Amino acid sequence: MSENLYTYGIIEQEDLELDVEGVAGADQIYTVDYKNFSAVVSDIDTTEPDRTDEDVEAHNTVLQHVLEYDGGRTVVPMSFGMAFKNERTIKGVLRGARRALRSTLNDIEGTVELGVKILAPADDTIPQEDIQATVTDRLTELSINETENDLFTDRLIVNKSYLVDRDQRDAFDAAIDEIEAEYDDELTIKYTGPWPPYNFVDIHIGAEQQGGR
Numbered sequence: 001m002s003e004n005l006y007t008y009g010i011i012e013q014e015d016l017e018l019d020v021e022g023v024a025g026a027d028q029i030y031t032v033d034y035k036n037f038s039a040v041v042s043d044i045d046t047t048e049p050d051r052t053d054e055d056v057e058a059h060n061t062v063l064q065h066v067l068e069y070d071g072g073r074t075v076v077p078m079s080f081g082m083a084f085k086n087e088r089t090i091k092g093v094l095r096g097a098r099r100a101l102r103s104t105l106n107d108i109e110g111t112v113e114l115g116v117k118i119l120a121p122a123d124d125t126i127p128q129e130d131i132q133a134t135v136t137d138r139l140t141e142l143s144i145n146e147t148e149n150d151l152f153t154d155r156l157i158v159n160k161s162y163l164v165d166r167d168q169r170d171a172f173d174a175a176i177d178e179i180e181a182e183y184d185d186e187l188t189i190k191y192t193g194p195w196p197p198y199n200f201v202d203i204h205i206g207a208e209q210q211g212g213r
Contacts, residue, residue, distance in 0.1 A: 003086040005032065006044040008062045009075040009196060010094070010101055013038045020065045023055045029062055032087050034094035037101055040066055040075070041090070047083045056080055063196045067112065072166055074109050076101060076203060077196035100203050108201065111144060111163050112194035114172060118158040118179075119188040126186050132157045135179055142172045147199045157187070161199040169194070 006023045013036050018029035026042035033039075040062065049055060059080050066075045084090045094101065118135060120128055135158060140146060143162040151159055164172050176191050183189075 004044050004047055004083055005039075005041040005087065005090055006049065006083045007078050007090060008040045008042075008059060009066060009077045010105075011038050011040060011066065011073050011075050012036065012105065014073075016040065016066070016069065018062065018065050018069070020062055021058055022062050023049060023058050029065075032090050034091040035098070037094050037098070039090050039094060044083050047085060049081055049083055051080060067194060067196055072110075072112075074105060074111070075196050076104050076108070076201050077198050097203060104201050104203055108163070108197045110166050111197060111200075112166060112169065113197040113199060114143075114162045114164050114169075114193035115191070115195065116158055116160050116162065116176070117156065117190040119153075119155045119190075120157050121186060121188075122155065128157050131183070131187070136160070138175055138179070139172070142168050142175055145200055149199075163197055163200045164194075 006026070008022075008029075011031075013033050014031065015033075016029075016031045016038070018040075020029055021027060022029050022042035024042075024044050024046075026044065029040065029042050031038040032041050042062075063075060063077050066073050084093065116139065118131075120126055120131075139160075139162060143164050145163040147161045149159040149161060162172070176189065179187075180189050
């Protein structure tokens with residue numbers, strides 16, 4: 001049996017077992033501990049998994065379950081494809097990244113990421129800059145941090161990810177509802193999440209560590 005482990009994310013030390021299908025059809029999601037941290041993992045037969053739509057969805061689904069587990073957990077999400085040779089290798093990674101992990105977990109404690117896209121109508125008959133300022137000011141007040149994502153079309157007025165405290169989630173939802181009601185016939189609003197805070201973590205695992213290489 002392979003000792004390879006696929007890693008989804010890092011949480012504060014806790015023994016978790018999740019009933020959800022993981023990457024490569026894994027039927028057991030569990031944790032590997034190193035001091036105050038736990039890596040959420042599943043067994044896999046390779047250290048270089050193929051990036052398929054099915055497995056990317058499974059990766060995200062596992063993280064969603066961790067995020068919402070028993071009232072919610074704070075998780076530092078790993079990018080897709082982080083598989084390691086064995087438990088010893090993962091513990092070495094956690095040891096090497098412990099300062100960055102501690103800082104990041106403290107920064108995102110009790111938060112979720114929410115995505116907001118707002119599109120103007122094709123005829124471009126509305127004051128985009130005024131609406132952009134009004135809407136973003138309202139959402140900024142309810143968030144801890146935000147990132148500006150690409151405005152990949154002229155119709156896209158807002159494309160942001162917001163880091164929001166769980167206690168502010170209802171207020172943020174209500175603000176989105178108010179914006180939708182106010183601009184019902186003028187704007188298309190796409191509101192997604194909650195997600196693990198992908199856009200608000202900056203931890204890089206070196207290629208020499210992955211797979212024990």
